[in-house]
Amino acid sequence: MSFGFFLREAIRALKRNAVPSFAALATTLVTVLLLGVFIPMVQATTGAANEVRSKIIINVFMKTDAKQADVDRVQKLIETQVPHVGKVTFVSKKQALARQREAGRGDFYDLLGSNPLPDTFRISPDDPENITAIRDALAPAKASGGRGVADEAIDEVRDRKEDTATLLSVTRVVKLTTALLAGLLIIASVLLIANTIRLSLYARRREVEVMKLVGATDWFIRWPFVLEGVIVGALGGVLAVLLLGVVKVAVVDPLAADFALIAAPDTMNFPLLIALLLFASVAVSAVGSGISLRRFLRV
Amino acid sequence: MAATERHLRRRRHRDDPHRPSSAPHPPATGAVLSFSGVEMRYSATDVALDHVSFDIFPGEFVFLVGHSGSGKSTAMKLLIKELEPTDGEIRVAGRDLQRIPRARVPYYRRNLGVIFQDYKLLPNRTVYENVAYALQVTGGTRREIREKVPDILRLTGLSLKLHSYPDQLSGGEQQRVSVARAFVNHPPLLLADEPTGNLDPETSIGIMQLLYRINRTGTTVVVATHDVAMVDRMRRRVIELAEGRVVRDELAGGYAARREETTQEFGARLWGEIE
Numbered sequence: 001m002s003f004g005f006f007l008r009e010a011i012r013a014l015k016r017n018a019v020p021s022f023a024a025l026a027t028t029l030v031t032v033l034l035l036g037v038f039i040p041m042v043q044a045t046t047g048a049a050n051e052v053r054s055k056i057i058i059n060v061f062m063k064t065d066a067k068q069a070d071v072d073r074v075q076k077l078i079e080t081q082v083p084h085v086g087k088v089t090f091v092s093k094k095q096a097l098a099r100q101r102e103a104g105r106g107d108f109y110d111l112l113g114s115n116p117l118p119d120t121f122r123i124s125p126d127d128p129e130n131i132t133a134i135r136d137a138l139a140p141a142k143a144s145g146g147r148g149v150a151d152e153a154i155d156e157v158r159d160r161k162e163d164t165a166t167l168l169s170v171t172r173v174v175k176l177t178t179a180l181l182a183g184l185l186i187i188a189s190v191l192l193i194a195n196t197i198r199l200s201l202y203a204r205r206r207e208v209e210v211m212k213l214v215g216a217t218d219w220f221i222r223w224p225f226v227l228e229g230v231i232v233g234a235l236g237g238v239l240a241v242l243l244l245g246v247v248k249v250a251v252v253d254p255l256a257a258d259f260a261l262i263a264a265p266d267t268m269n270f271p272l273l274i275a276l277l278l279f280a281s282v283a284v285s286a287v288g289s290g291i292s293l294r295r296f297l298r299v
Numbered sequence: 300m301a302a303t304e305r306h307l308r309r310r311r312h313r314d315d316p317h318r319p320s321s322a323p324h325p326p327a328t329g330a331v332l333s334f335s336g337v338e339m340r341y342s343a344t345d346v347a348l349d350h351v352s353f354d355i356f357p358g359e360f361v362f363l364v365g366h367s368g369s370g371k372s373t374a375m376k377l378l379i380k381e382l383e384p385t386d387g388e389i390r391v392a393g394r395d396l397q398r399i400p401r402a403r404v405p406y407y408r409r410n411l412g413v414i415f416q417d418y419k420l421l422p423n424r425t426v427y428e429n430v431a432y433a434l435q436v437t438g439g440t441r442r443e444i445r446e447k448v449p450d451i452l453r454l455t456g457l458s459l460k461l462h463s464y465p466d467q468l469s470g471g472e473q474q475r476v477s478v479a480r481a482f483v484n485h486p487p488l489l490l491a492d493e494p495t496g497n498l499d500p501e502t503s504i505g506i507m508q509l510l511y512r513i514n515r516t517g518t519t520v521v522v523a524t525h526d527v528a529m530v531d532r533m534r535r536r537v538i539e540l541a542e543g544r545v546v547r548d549e550l551a552g553g554y555a556a557r558r559e560e561t562t563q564e565f566g567a568r569l570w571g572e573i574e
Contacts, residue, residue: 005435016423210419213379214480215409216436217402 009224010231013204020200021232024285027192028236029243032281034185036244039273042178056128056167060121060138063155070153071119077151078121082137084130091120118155128168135159190284198292201225208296218297225289233285237278244274330354330390331488331519332378337387339373339543347373349543350387355521357487360514362530363523365540371523374540375492378521379413380404391488409437412481412518416493418473420465426452426476427461433480447483455479455509471502475509482513489513491522495529503529508566515562532569 014021060078062071071090078088091099096117100109109115125131139147139157149157201208211221248270332355339348348370355361363371376382377389380396389396392410399407420429430451431444439447452458455475465473474494481489491510495503507529514520524530530537539547560568 002438012423206419207421207423210421211432211436212405213408213413213419214433214436215405215407215411217405220405220436 006223006227010227013224013228014231017200017203020203021228024200024229024232025236025239028233028281028285029240031192032237032240032277033243035280036240036273036277038182038185039276042182046175046178056124056131058123058125058131058134058138058157058159060123060154061156061158062119062121063153064116064118066119066153070151074121074151074153078123078138081150082123082134084126084133085123086126087124089122091122093117093119096120128171131159131168194288194292201289201292201296205296208293212297221297222290222293225293226286229285229287229289230282233282234278236285237281240281241274241277244277245270329356331357331359331392332521333390334374335388335390337374337377337384337389339370339377339382340385346543348377348384348540351540351543351545352387353538353545353548355519357519358514358517360511360520360533360535361522362533362535362537363521363540364525364527364530364537366525368542369540370543371525371540372492373543375490375523378490379408379411405436409484410486410488412478412484412486412489414474414477414481414489414491414494416496418465418470418477420473420476420480422465425462425464426457426468429465429476430480430483433483437484451479451483454482454512469502470498471505474498474502474506478506478509478513482518485516485518487518489518489520491520493524494522495524495526500529504566504569507533507569508562511565512562 060074062074075088075090078085093115096119097109097115100106100117123134125134135157138150138154140150142148147157149155208221333353335352337348337351338346340346351370351374363374365371373382377384377396378391380399383397391407394407396407421432424432427448430448434444434447449458449461452461455478457472457475457479460468460472460476465476468476474497478494481491489510494510495506498506503526510520510522511533537547537549538545
């Protein structure tokens with residue numbers, strides 16, 4: 001009896017308050033739609049940014065006359081003494097030359113007659129932010145200014161300073177902006193939904209008052225409202241997801257073949273996104289109507 | 300009526316029925332409703348009820364009269380536990396209202412029928428649904444509703460208006476719906492706050508007749524009103540409030556001596572006196 005009664009009450013209320021209900025539904029739809037577009041976008045952007053950041057490395061050039069013992073010592077130094085090291089690759093003189101030949105510059109080196117390229121360690125940091133720590137460990141600042149090196153066999157430590165700095169600041173800006181936008185969007189949608197619910201409740205505060213006077217318990221009054229919220233949220237969510245699905249199939253999928261950004265590896269898969277959006281829309285409107293009602297229940 | 304006689308006997312036993320009741324007193328046993336030393340302050344200077352005491356016994360029909368601002372509505376609001384008194388004790392059927400926790404208030408209210416000046420009907424429900432709601436709230440089954448609602452609507456003379464919405468009814472009819480809703484659970488106590496405040500004299504008599512009929516089934520009825528003419532004609536117990544104090548508590552117009560009237564006789568007398 002009870003659940004059927006509450007459901008009938010909720011549907012009756014939806015019919016009688018068609019306009020506010022539609023407004024709530026439209027708000028949920030737009031919000032879910034925006035979130036649905038935004039979440040993959042943010043993920044794709046951070047994915048792309050991360051990819052760029054992962055390219056940040058430090059090159060440690062050995063002196064050209066470095067022996068194998070020197071190389072081993074420096075490798076040990078990097079692996080044990082230097083903090084925040086993510087990955088170390090060693091590029092020997094020969095390998096470096098081979099790479100130059102691959103790049104089509106073999107003639108130039110043949111002309112030289114000897115191999116001027118040094119042995120090189122390429123260090124990628126565990127986190128791009130820590131790149132300065134690695135540089136400081138390998139090339140500590142000298143009291144007289146300038147930089148020395150941690151080992152006499154090291155000729156130079158180069159961190160592509162300018163590239164690194166710009167990359168870091170760009171990715172930081174991208175991260176901050178997306179986080180800020182996402183935060184604003186979430187606040188706006190919560191306020192919108194809460195306001196819509198409050199408006200439709202305000203229109204019915206007299207009804208709630210009468211119910212209380214007849215001896216209805218708080219939950220007896222609340223259930224139909226909560227169910228109403230669930231129905232509105234679910235409908236709005238489903239409609240938004242359908243729209244998203246259409247857009248994905250019609251627009252994004254064909255484009256994905258051409259654009260690297262959209263196909264970024266870290267994008268959430270579609271079913272999970274749908275489930276999340278539906279859950280969020282239902283939960284927000286149900287909890288929203290339940291909570292907004294509190295004010296009017298104090299009779 | 301047995302309840303009335305019992306109550307009269309009890310009243311005679313007590314020292315002075317007209318005592319100025321500002322002194323706190325222990326609630327009388329058997330009273331369906333008792334105020335003892337009830338004070339209600341809205342602010343430090345605004346005293347709505349100033350140590351009011353009275354008892355109302357089962358089966359009584361009591362008028363609570365006074366000019367507006369005398370504290371009638373405050374007393375009613377205290378009774379439905381919409382407000383809490385700042386001092387004193389209110390007992391309904393022996394239960395101290397102050398001891399009823401917030402969560403139990405709805406269950407307490409189901410034992411009261413409440414009627415308001417502005418009817419307080421649910422605007423988007425038919426007459427039938429409005430009355431049925433009072434039963435649905437208490438978990439009444441569909442069968443119970445199908446049996447009781449037409450019954451009570453017949454009693455209140457609304458059988459032909461079952462499927463009308465409140466705004467399609469006259470004021471008198473709306474008030475009848477609200478009486479029907481208040482009485483459908485057969486509560487032992489019926490409270491009416493200015494039930495005829497928005498109605499013309501003829502319609503008011505009809506409502507009073509209805510309340511009298513309900514009273515004759517054994518239900519205690521308390522009516523707050525400022526309609527002195529109506530009160531005089533009814534010749535029932537009158538508790539008069541002025542500036543938050545009880546200034547009169549008496550059986551108006553020799554009510555005690557009068558034999559029991561049928562509803563028809565009662566109505567005929569009211570109509571006779573209006574003409």
